[in-house]
Structures are given as structure tokens and as C-alpha cells.
Amino acid sequence: MSQDSVHGKWRNRWTFILAASGSAIGLGNIWKFPYIAGENGGGAFVLVYLLCISLIALPVLIAEVSIGKATRLSPINSIKLLSERAKASNYWVLCGWGAVIAGFLILSFYMVVAGWSLHYVLLSVQGAFNGLDGASSGALFGDFLASPSLVLGYSTVFLVATMLCLGKGIEKGIAATINVAMPALVGLLILLVIYGAAEGDFNSAFEFLFIPDFSKLTFNSMLVALGHSFFTLGLGAGAMMIYGAYMPDDVSITKAGVQIALTDTLIALTAGMAIFPIVFANGLEPGQGPDLIFIALPVAFGGMPFGSVFACLFFLMLSCAAFTSAISMVESTMAYIVERKGYTRMKAARIVGVMVWLVGLGSALSFNVMSDVTLFEKNYFDLIDYLTTNILLPLVSLGTIWFASWVMADKDVLSIFPDGRPPLLVVVGRWVAPLGIVVIFASIFGFL
Ligand code: PHE
Numbered sequence: 024m025s026q027d028s029v030h031g032k033w034r035n036r037w038t039f040i041l042a043a044s045g046s047a048i049g050l051g052n053i054w055k056f057p058y059i060a061g062e063n064g065g066g067a068f069v070l071v072y073l074l075c076i077s078l079i080a081l082p083v084l085i086a087e088v089s090i091g092k093a094t095r096l097s098p099i100n101s102i103k104l105l106s107e108r109a110k111a112s113n114y115w116v117l118c119g120w121g122a123v124i125a126g127f128l129i130l131s132f133y134m135v136v137a138g139w140s141l142h143y144v145l146l147s148v149q150g151a152f153n154g155l156d157g158a159s160s161g162a163l164f165g166d167f168l169a170s171p172s173l174v175l176g177y178s179t180v181f182l183v184a185t186m187l188c189l190g191k192g193i194e195k196g197i198a199a200t201i202n203v204a205m206p207a208l209v210g211l212l213i214l215l216v217i218y219g220a221a222e223g224d225f226n227s228a229f230e231f232l233f234i235p236d237f238s239k240l241t242f243n244s245m246l247v248a249l250g251h252s253f254f255t256l257g258l259g260a261g262a263m264m265i266y267g268a269y270m271p272d273d274v275s276i277t278k279a280g281v282q283i284a285l286t287d288t289l290i291a292l293t294a295g296m297a298i299f300p301i302v303f304a305n306g307l308e309p310g311q312g313p314d315l316i317f318i319a320l321p322v323a324f325g326g327m328p329f330g331s332v333f334a335c336l337f338f339l340m341l342s343c344a345a346f347t348s349a350i351s352m353v354e355s356t357m358a359y360i361v362e363r364k365g366y367t368r369m370k371a372a373r374i375v376g377v378m379v380w381l382v383g384l385g386s387a388l389s390f391n392v393m394s395d396v397t398l399f400e401k402n403y404f405d406l407i408d409y410l411t412t413n414i415l416l417p418l419v420s421l422g423t424i425w426f427a428s429w430v431m432a433d434k435d436v437l438s439i440f441p442d443g444r445p446p447l448l449v450v451v452g453r454w455v456a457p458l459g460i461v462v463i464f465a466s467i468f469g470f471l
Contacts, residue, residue: 030358032271033266033271034198036279040279041202042266043263044282046257046348046351047256048291049255052287052291053340056251056292057294058309059248061231063247065232067237068247068248071240072252079460082424083253084283087263088279089439090102091263091267092267093105093438093439097119097123098123099116102118102426103119118419118426122260122264122419123359135178137181138179140345141180142177143334152334154325157318163321164318181345185346186379187372204346205343205347207339214333215297218301219298220300227300232295249459250413254416255287258423260352266354268358277445298320301327305326305327321334353379357375388403389403417463
């Protein structure tokens with residue numbers, strides 16, 4: 024049974040795979056994955072991560088895309104309709120709401136980090152990294168964060184661009200952007216790897232990232248791998264559900280899911296091979312997250328031949344990656360507003376944009392005006408990050424996988440999988456994935 028979406032559809036299978044990969048490949052791949060992989064035993068961690076992706080994250084991805092494709096509606100209306108058809112509890116709709124809210128909240132702090140990246144594109148064009156040492160690089164970043172107007176300004180520019188793209192719709196907005204941004208991202212990444220190989224310490228980077236060191240692999244590293252596999256595929260945030268709703272009829276969900284997960288992992292590993300040769304060649308510490316990208320890397324680029332050019336390319340690549348993820352975070356909110364109110368895309372984009380900006384205000388100000396405002400020892404930015412990444416995403420993912428593998432009516436399942444639920448949704452989806460998610464929760468709340 025083929026249905027049409029009121030929102031439109033991807034033109035072909037590649038647009039879907041590219042858009043979903045664009046959603047998956049983001050800040051998480053470029054600054055988080057290489058670092059956590061290196062710290063947790065390199066190749067040993069990569070192995071565990073691949074297991075987490077295939078046994079837990081992939082089934083959730085397939086469940087999300089299936090739910091979207093089955094009704095071609097926003098996550099909220101899709102789960103509502105599917106649970107009615109299955110004569111299941113109305114409470115399942117909370118899963119849809121959770122996903123929409125998670126995506127929305129993630130964008131509210133993601134836009135701030137994406138704004139830093141935009142600022143660093145301009146700094147590199149101005150040659151601000153030339154001859155920089157660690158202390159002055161720290162001061163450069165610190166002074167920037169201390170300015171509420173600059174941080175908010177750049178976040179706003181990023182958000183306006185995101186909402187303008189979404190306002191233009193699926194074909195002319197999202198697909199058109201993806202078709203340019205994804206090849207640009209891959210091209211820039213390849214250039215940066217070549218530069219790293221030519222000018223940096225490729226061998227140390229390779230060792231750090233790929234040589235398995237099982238002694239560094241702890242139970243905690245396994246949890247890190249599991250948690251990251253959700254964030255990196257954007258699971259539990261409605262992105263894959265809504266992109267699945269726009270999927271052409273004749274595309275295999277399982278095959279596409281495997282391709283998306285593989286592409287995401289490949290890009291994360293390649294990003295490590297772009298960053299670490301430069302970091303090691305300059306005797307820098309592979310410090311964590313923001314420090315690595317925004318303090319250590321500028322020092323490295325600042326002392327290398329053509330450093331400004333490649334710094335600019337690096338931050339452009341980071342901005343592209345952030346952008347293709349950002350547009351997927353609130354597409355489900357957009358779709359819901361269009362379904363519910365019948366507004367045009369532009370009007371919905373204006374409303375969502377203002378709402379995200381207001382909620383994100385606290386995140387942009389967390390590094391300056393509101394730095395003293397904390398709850399559970401976390402500032403606003405960290406709190407929203409923690410709430411979404413550690414609580415909402417796994418919780419919604421658990422609900423989603425349970426819904427798709429146990430609750431969805433057979434008729435709906437058969438409409439998307441003519442041969443019945445694929446094995447990944449039956450064995451793995453019914454038992455392994457939910458168990459894995461429960462383990463993450465137990466560990467977060469200190470039971471493990
Ligand atoms: N996967 C993105 C990243 O790695 C983040 C993301 C989260 C995208 C939630 C969509 C939804 O940066």
C-alpha cells in the first residue's frame with residue numbers, strides 16, 4: 024500500500040540516504056568520537072562501538088524509519104495513528120512527543136556550538152591563529168565565550184539559516200542543501216586527511232585510534248560507546264522517523280539503515296585521521312571536546328604551513344556537518360505544526376525558530392551572563408545537554424523499539440515489510456536492544 028506524505032517525499036533512495044547520513048554526521052562525529060575512541064582503547068573501543076551500533080542502535084534506527092514510513096506523518100501523529108490501529112494504549116503518543124521535544128532541545132544548544140564554529144571560520148580567514156600558543160589560544164576562546172553578544176549573534180545566524188532552509192521545504196530546502204553540503208563535507212574531510220598525512224604525525228594518530236588496547240577498555244567505555252551510538256545516529260530525537268516518512272516506497276529500510284550507520288562510522292574514523300596527526304605533530308594533548316577543537320587545533324594550525332587555509336577548511340567542514348544535522352532536529356516539529364495548523368512551511372519555520380531561540384538563550388548565556396546559574400552543579404547548557412543525551416534519547420529509543428517490535432499491528436508491519444518484521448526487529452529489537460538501553464539507564468542512575 025503506497026501512501027503519499029502531505030509534506031512531500033525524497034526524490035530517490037540516494038537523497039534519503041544522504042539526508043539521513045547528513046543528520047547522523049555532525050559535531051558528535053568530528054569532535055566527540057575521535058576523542059572517546061582514543062581514550063577508551065582505540066581499536067578495542069571501535070570494535071565495541073561497532074557492536075553497539077549493529078546490535079542496539081541499528082534496530083532502533085530501523086524501528087524509527089519504519090514508524091515514519093508506515094504513516095508518512097510527523098512522529099507524534101504517526102505513533103498516535105499506529106497505536107490506534109493496533110488498539111494499544113494512547114500513552115504511546117508520549118514517545119512521539121518525547122522525540123519531538125528532544126530534537127527541539129538539542130538544537131537549542133547545538134546552535135551555540137555551531138555558532139562557535141562559524142566564528143572560527145572568520146577567525147581563520149583573518150589569520151588569527153598564526154603563531155598562537157596554548158595560553159593565547161585559550162584566551163582567544165575564553166574572550167569569545169565571555170561575550171554574550173558574539174556568542175548569541177553567531178548562534179542566531181546559524182539558527183536563521185537553519186530555519187530558512189527548513190522553510191523552503193523538503194525538495195528546495197533540505198534536499199537542495201544536502202546535495203551541496205554533503206559532497207562539500209566529504210571533499211573537505213579528504214583534503215584535511217591528506218594535509219594531516221603530509222604535515223602531521225600520521226603514525227601516532229593511527230596508533231591512537233586503531234591499535235586495540237584492551238587494557239583501556241572498561242565497563243564504562245562500553246557505556247560510553249552505547250551512549251554515543253544513539254547521539255551519533257540522532258536516535259530518539261525524531262529525525263530518522265520524519266526522514267523515514269519522506270522515504271520513497273521501493274527502498275529497503277534495513278539496507279538503507281546499514282548504509283547510514285556505516286557511512287556515519289566511516290566519517291567519524293576519517294575525522295580522527297584528519298585531527299590527530301595535526302594534534303600529535305604539535306605535541307598537543309588530545310584534550311576533550313570543545314578544548315580539542317577550539318583551543319588545541321588552532322594552536323596546531325597556527326604553526327603549520329598553510330595553516331590558516333586549512334583551519335578555515337576545517338571549520339567550514341564542521342559548520343557543514345552541524346548544519347545538515349541541525350535541519351533534521353526540528354523537521355519533526357515543523358511537520359507536526361504543518362499537520363496540526365495547516366500553516367505554510369515558512370510560517371512554521373518562523374514559529375519554531377523563535378521558540379528554539381528563546382529556549383537556546385540560556386545555553387548561549389551559560390558561558391557568560393548566566394555562568395553562575397547552576398542546578399545539580401551543571402549550568403543551563405550542560406543541563407539541557409545531559410537531559411536530552413542521557414535521558415530523553417535512550418528513553419524515547421526504548422519506547423520506539425518496543426513499539427515497533429511488539430506493539431505495531433501486523434497489517435502496518437506488512438505494509439512496510441511485505442515478508443514480515445525483519446530478524447533485526449524480532450530477535451534483536453525485541454530483546455537485545457531494550458536490554459542494552461535498560462543497562463544504560465541503570466548505569467546513569469548509579470545501579471551499575
Ligand atoms: N547525530 C548528530 C551528531 O552526531 C546529532 C543529532 C542528534 C542529529 C539528534 C539529529 C538528532 O552530531
